[in-house]
Amino acid sequence: MSEGVEWAAHCCLLLAWLDQDRPVPTAKLAAGFELPPAYLNKQLQALVRAEILTSTPGPKGGFRLARPLSEITLMDVVTAIEGPEQAFRCTEIRKNGAGAATPERYFAIPCQLDLAFGAAELAWRKALAAQTLADVQAAAEANTPSLADNLKGWYAR
Amino acid sequence: MSEGVEWAAHCCLLLAWLDQDRPVPTAKLAAGFELPPAYLNKQLQALVRAEILTSTPGPKGGFRLARPLSEITLMDVVTAIEGPEQAFRCTEIRKNGAGAATPERYFAIPCQLDLAFGAAELAWRKALAAQTLADVQAAAEANTPSLADNLKGWYAR
DNA sequence: GTCGAATTACTCGGATATATAATGTCCGAGTCGGGCAGG
DNA sequence: CCTGCCCGACTCGGACATTATATATCCGAGTAATTCGAC
Numbered sequence: 063m064s065e066g067v068e069w070a071a072h073c074c075l076l077l078a079w080l081d082q083d084r085p086v087p088t089a090k091l092a093a094g095f096e097l098p099p100a101y102l103n104k105q106l107q108a109l110v111r112a113e114i115l116t117s118t119p120g121p122k123g124g125f126r127l128a129r130p131l132s133e134i135t136l137m138d139v140v141t142a143i144e145g146p147e148q149a150f151r152c153t154e155i156r157k158n159g160a161g162a163a164t165p166e167r168y169f170a171i172p173c174q175l176d177l178a179f180g181a182a183e184l185a186w187r188k189a190l191a192a193q194t195l196a197d198v199q200a201a202a203e204a205n206t207p208s209l210a211d212n213l214k215g216w217y218a219r
Numbered sequence: 220m221s222e223g224v225e226w227a228a229h230c231c232l233l234l235a236w237l238d239q240d241r242p243v244p245t246a247k248l249a250a251g252f253e254l255p256p257a258y259l260n261k262q263l264q265a266l267v268r269a270e271i272l273t274s275t276p277g278p279k280g281g282f283r284l285a286r287p288l289s290e291i292t293l294m295d296v297v298t299a300i301e302g303p304e305q306a307f308r309c310t311e312i313r314k315n316g317a318g319a320a321t322p323e324r325y326f327a328i329p330c331q332l333d334l335a336f337g338a339a340e341l342a343w344r345k346a347l348a349a350q351t352l353a354d355v356q357a358a359a360e361a362n363t364p365s366l367a368d369n370l371k372g373w374y375a376r
Numbered sequence: 377g378t379c380g381a382a383t384t385a386c387t388c389g390g391a392t393a394t395a396t397a398a399t400g401t402c403c404g405a406g407t408c409g410g411g412c413a414g415g
Numbered sequence: 416c417c418t419g420c421c422c423g424a425c426t427c428g429g430a431c432a433t434t435a436t437a438t439a440t441c442c443g444a445g446t447a448a449t450t451c452g453a454c
Contacts, residue, residue, distance in 0.1 A: 063306040064398070071332050072312055087426065096315035101400050107428065120407035123426045136335060149220040149306075155229055158253035160373040168366065174358045175228050178293060182346035189339035201331040209325065216317040221437070244387065258439050264389065277446035280387045 066105040066143045069097060073106065074114065074139070074195055075202075078131045079210045080217055085117070085124030090217060105143060112142030132196035137187055139195075148183055152176035223262040223300045226254060230263065231271065231296070231352055232359075235288045236367045237374055242274070242281030247374060262300060269299030289353035294344055296352075305340055309333035 073091050080086060088106060092099035106125055109115040114134055115125045152173050161169070203209060230248050237243060245263060249256035263282050266272040271291055272282045309330050318326070360366060
């Protein structure tokens with residue numbers, strides 16, 4: 063999986079912790095994680111297209127959350143960065159070679175291999191959709207309550 | 220995910236359906252699915268390293284199943300082709316930038332984002348491990364019982 | 377006719393190219409804030 | 416001193432390189448069957 067997913071999720075969490083009334087520019091987010099600013103910007107654009115963030119141009123512009131963390135699931139983030147298509151793509155090789163010489167009715171039912179992998183991937187997607195970024199935020203704060211203040215202090219520089 | 224997973228799984232199923240006492244060479248398997256022989260061979264080598272297939276060199280050589288389909292899970296096939304590492308790799312960017320200026324104790328607990336994605340991936344792996352290739356084979360034969368004979372006929376040419 | 381050894385053809389296995397996608401960089405369009413001149 | 420306009424700087428957004436990975440190919444090492452000759 064692309065590492066952009068990790069970057070995007072962390073940035074969403076950070077935006078919530080900072081809780082600024084003003085948007086946060088890419089440069090600040092990138093500095094906070096030591097990431098290449100221009101490339102991070104690309105990932106953030108994907109989040110904007112997915113309506114997870116909103117962007118505002120011009121001076122004092124930047125990105126902010128489009129909705130609270132409780133309404134952003136891990137599935138949303140993955141779909142925004144990786145796209146909607148399945149990881150396992152059935153190319154129907156069963157119909158090639160030997161398959162080309164078999165009657166059509168053999169392929170009336172879908173590829174059972176595709177179904178099996180599809181079922182597993184569905185379990186993955188459900189697990190991702192069941193967890194919101196608010197859950198992750200809460201879990202982190204349970205152990206380190208002062209985390210938000212600590213971050214605010216650093217970004218205020 | 221690499222398409223080699225699809226190829227590998229189909230080849231295992233085919234080897235079971237053909238049920239030959241002799242090994243089946245790469246060239247035949249590749250012809251049966253219209254796949255590039257040399258590259259398919261590479262994937263089959265990975266299955267040998269994972270001890271899913273056994274290979275025998277020389278004339279009349281080729282590949283055969285190392286154990287019955289009921290003892291080969293989809294997880295086994297994925298691990299053999301894709302490797303054992305997780306799809307989501309946490310690179311601990313929380314420790315960079317702003318993180319470098321925070322006390323060590325903040326990182327006593329693992330990255331909660333990694334845990335959340337890890338839980339989802341575990342669900343995926345469990346779903347894969349719960350399905351054997353024998354299950355897939357049975358599902359296919361339930362709808363097309365004559366499938367095995369049909370394939371044997373084609374490969375006998 | 378039978379046994380044995382050399383030969384030959386066939387197989388896997390890994391080293392070597394190519395294509396595609398992920399990663400990283402750069403520059404332009406747009407917009408807001410601040411400064412400056414005029415009233 | 417207040418108001419309006421102009422200029423400049425800062426931001427996102429997408430077009431353009433570069434690197435890593437997946438895909439595809441080729442050739443050599445090894446093995447077993449086969450053939451040929453000798454006994």
